[in-house]
Amino acid sequence: MSGMIPLCDAETCVAAGCSPTVCTGAGVPSSQTLFERSCAAIPGGVNSSIRAFRSVGGEPYVVARADGASIIDIEGTTYLDLVQSYGAVILGHAHPAITAAVSTAASDGTSFGAPTPREMKLAEAIAERVPSCERVRLMNSGTEATSTAIRLARGVTGRDRIVTFAGNFHGATDALLVAGGSGIATLGLPGTAGVPNAAVAETMVAPYNVVPSLTDEVAAVIVEPVAANMGVVAPEPGFLQGLRAECDRVGALLIFDEVITGFRLASGGAQAKYGVVPDITCFGKVIGGGLPIGAVGGRADVMENLSPLGPVFHAGTLSGNPLATAAGLAALDQLTPDVYAELSMRAGHLAALMSDGCASAGFPARFPVVGTLVGIVCGAEAANPVRNFDDARTTDESAFAAFFRAMLAEGVAMAPGAYEAIFVGLAHVDSVIDQIGAAAARAAAVAVTMLDDS
Numbered sequence: 001m002s003g004m005i006p007l008c009d010a011e012t013c014v015a016a017g018c019s020p021t022v023c024t025g026a027g028v029p030s031s032q033t034l035f036e037r038s039c040a041a042i043p044g045g046v047n048s049s050i051r052a053f054r055s056v057g058g059e060p061y062v063v064a065r066a067d068g069a070s071i072i073d074i075e076g077t078t079y080l081d082l083v084q085s086y087g088a089v090i091l092g093h094a095h096p097a098i099t100a101a102v103s104t105a106a107s108d109g110t111s112f113g114a115p116t117p118r119e120m121k122l123a124e125a126i127a128e129r130v131p132s133c134e135r136v137r138l139m140n141s142g143t144e145a146t147s148t149a150i151r152l153a154r155g156v157t158g159r160d161r162i163v164t165f166a167g168n169f170h171g172a173t174d175a176l177l178v179a180g181g182s183g184i185a186t187l188g189l190p191g192t193a194g195v196p197n198a199a200v201a202e203t204m205v206a207p208y209n210v211v212p213s214l215t216d217e218v219a220a221v222i223v224e225p226v227a228a229n230m231g232v233v234a235p236e237p238g239f240l241q242g243l244r245a246e247c248d249r250v251g252a253l254l255i256f257d258e259v260i261t262g263f264r265l266a267s268g269g270a271q272a273k274y275g276v277v278p279d280i281t282c283f284g285k286v287i288g289g290g291l292p293i294g295a296v297g298g299r300a301d302v303m304e305n306l307s308p309l310g311p312v313f314h315a316g317t318l319s320g321n322p323l324a325t326a327a328g329l330a331a332l333d334q335l336t337p338d339v340y341a342e343l344s345m346r347a348g349h350l351a352a353l354m355s356d357g358c359a360s361a362g363f364p365a366r367f368p369v370v371g372t373l374v375g376i377v378c379g380a381e382a383a384n385p386v387r388n389f390d391d392a393r394t395t396d397e398s399a400f401a402a403f404f405r406a407m408l409a410e411g412v413a414m415a416p417g418a419y420e421a422i423f424v425g426l427a428h429v430d431s432v433i434d435q436i437g438a439a440a441a442r443a444a445a446v447a448v449t450m451l452d453d454s
């Protein structure tokens with residue numbers, strides 16, 4: 001072990017005179033040294049590539065702990081957190097209802113390989129709030145949900161073709177990792193090394209917010225009903241309704257990927273907000289209360305094609321995990337309908353403050369709001385509306401990077417990517433929103449000088 005940087009364990013921390021989890025003093029590693037050590041053990045030092053700071057420069061802060069709206073790195077620096085685990089956390093970090101539910105569940109055992117009451121209750125809780133989900137199958141990630149939904153749709157229809165939209169993100173599912181086409185619907189090309197042409201040979205990519213005309217070869221259309229991975233882009237009036245009608249016309253299934261919007265936009269998700277009923281819905285993020293989870297829900301006659309009832313295989317050692325279902329139930333329990341009205345108000349208020357701060361500093365940025373979700377568009381084209389991926393790509397990534405770094409220096413953590421959403425949760429009370437707004441005004445002034453210098 002000699003020559004290695006000591007990890008932030010109880011012994012080194014106590015020896016250095018600070019708390020075991022929040023290191024502030026000598027003898028404990030900085031975020032930078034710990035991250036360098038991580039890079040020798042983990043490719044790129046991260047377990048999800050979007051966490052790397054590649055597009056914004058610098059290196060990630062290494063988190064010791066978090067509480068409410070705050071996240072504290074191992075050096076003891078506190079940031080007001082707008083990442084909130086990319087939306088998986090909605091009650092705020094280390095919410096007492098979640099930590100109590102998880103510790104109670106853990107003391108009963110962490111995984112069994114047999115049915116449990118909590119997974120039944122979570123499936124019921126989802127079905128109760130999202131009526132299109134007459135049956136719900138729980139699994140471990142949003143990625144697993146989208147890949148299972150695709151397999152299910154193909155199995156049900158006996159067709160192979162999938163239609164997806166440029167700029168929508170459905171996790172690391174081979175069939176959906178297609179290069180974003182622009183213009184008319186095109187056959188997808190692999191969006192990453194390691195995805196064979198064959199895996200995407202039946203995937204078509206269409207522009208968002210235009211209803212593609214389908215043929216009877218199409219098994220399913222999968223869509224983010226509010227696009228939240230290319231900034232935050234609302235569905236134009238008629239888009240989701242049009243998809244529903246076009247799917248019905250050719251006998252294809254409509255899959256809503258509500259991994260972000262589910263239980264974040266409204267109790268009933270985007271499908272309730274826009275009044276369009278999909279055949280299959282994918283969930284993740286919020287339904288696990290910050291623990292690993294995913295779910296596929298849908299009409300009973302569709303869902304009963306899943307094994308063991310039907311021919312479409314699905315299984316998972318940790319599916320319906322006791323800790324994740326306990327945390328998910330605790331989260332849904334707090335998410336009464338009035339919470340969404342409050343979160344929408346806060347989202348609108350935050351966007352207005354950030355927008356004003358940027359405007360008064362002369363930093364070009366816009367903060368589109370869809371319900372509880374806030375996005376950011378930076379640069380000369382920021383004033384133009386964003387309806388699809390081509391529009392979204394006009395955002396100035398280097399302007400975003402400058403703003404991101406200035407915000408971090410002001411003590412506000414955003415997701416390190418120009419296309420990520422800003423996640424407002426229950427911990428972002430008015431005083432926190434005001435602090436973030438003030439930080440944004442100062443950060444925008446700094447970002448302007450950074451851009452001038454480059």
Ligand SMILES: *Cc1c(COP(=O)(O)O)cnc(C)c1O
Pocket residue numbers: 140141142143144146169170171172224229257258259260284285293294
């Ligand atoms: C995050 C996300 C996924 C993937 O979920 P994971 O749990 O990260 O696998 C899928 N779809 C959308 C819309 C997402 O935002």
